[in-house]
Each structure stands twice: as structure tokens, then as C-alpha cells.
Amino acid sequence: MDALECISGRMSMRKFAPHEMSQEEIHAILKAGMEAPSAMNRRPYELIVNTDNAFWVEMKKEKPTCEIIATSSLSIVVVGDENKNPTHEFLIEDCSVVAENMLLAAKALGYDSLWAGVKFDSEFYLSLIDRFNLPNGFMPIAVLCFGKAGSNKTQVDRYEEKKVHWGKF
Numbered sequence: 001m002d003a004l005e006c007i008s009g010r011m012s013m014r015k016f017a018p019h020e021m022s023q024e025e026i027h028a029i030l031k032a033g034m035e036a037p038s039a040m041n042r043r044p045y046e047l048i049v050n051t052d053n054a055f056w057v058e059m060k061k062e063k064p065t066c067e068i069i070a071t072s073s074l075s076i077v078v079v080g081d082e083n084k085n086p087t088h089e090f091l092i093e094d095c096s097v098v099a100e101n102m103l104l105a106a107k108a109l110g111y112d113s114l115w116a117g118v119k120f121d122s123e124f125y126l127s128l129i130d131r132f133n134l135p136n137g138f139m140p141i142a143v144l145c146f147g148k149a150g151s152n153k154t155q156v157d158r159y160e161e162k163k164v165h166w167g168k169f
């Protein structure tokens, strides 16, 4: 699958089939995340990797999507590091490109994925800090989960000519 096919083939999967991912596959996904660009190459992120995802069910009160994450083969919490980026300048962007790279790498390896958003200071945000004992200055930005598709989804072409402004708005 080439890069453009991975990009257009990536879709949020909300049902996963049981499957064990290999260490090589997990490593390839993590490596793809770390190959993302970042402002001034600060790389202000840490990645928490989980292959036993049953514990996510405990957080479904804070975020219903956690029930889906619990059925995935792999979840990765993308954590922003304020120490590397005290003004927060580009912190979210830097972490987001890491996340997107990992979703696309997973697609290339034959896996589907879901990005579960973490709203700043939400109950979910606070419960992630608590669950993973994140020290001051480490902010959960996104929870990604990966696995084999458990349902069929069809690709949608989202290209919209009206959103493209050639030279003037």
C-alpha cells in the first residue's frame, strides 16, 4: 500500500477483532511516530504503550470510547511534555503529527485505528494522569488504539473543491 492509499484508506474503526500484534509491528508504528516533524525538533512527547487493554473499561464513565479501546490490540497514549515546551508553542501540533504518523503506519501494516480525543482538564484527562502517574508537566493529548477491523467500512472521498482557495480567499 503506498502513502496515498494509506491516507485515503485510514478510517476510524470502532469495532476490533481479537488479534495479537507482533513486537516488530509495534516498533514500526512507534518509529513512524518518532519520525514526525516537530517545531525546532524539540520532540516534546512521550508514548505510553499498552498491549493488554482490558483496563480501559474502568474509564468508560469518563469517556465511553474507552470501551472500544479495551477491545483493541494496542493502545498508545501520546503525552505532551511541557518541560520541553514551556510556552506550549506548537505542543499540540507536535504531538498531533506524531499521532497521525502512527495511524498511517498502522494502516500500511494492515491495521485499523481510532483516535480518542482528550479534552484538556476533562475528567478523562485527569483520570489518565492518575492511571499513569504522570508527573507535573506531562499532559495526555490523545489515546490511539489499533487492531484488526471488526466491521466493514467504506471509504469516503472527502475532497471538496469549495474548500480550496487558489491565491485568494
Ligand SMILES: Cc1cc2nc3c(=O)[nH]c(=O)nc-3n(C[C@H](O)[C@H](O)[C@H](O)COP(=O)(O)O)c2cc1C
Binding pocket: 010, 011, 012, 013, 014, 065, 114, 115, 116, 117, 118
Ligand atoms: C482530535 C480528535 C479527537 C477524536 N476523538 C474521538 C473520540 O473521542 N471518540 C471517537 O469515537 N472518535 C474520535 N475521533 C475520530 C473522529 O470522530 C473521526 O476521525 C472523524 O469522524 C472522521 O472519521 P474517519 O476517522 O473515519 O475519517 C477523534 C479524532 C480526532 C482527530
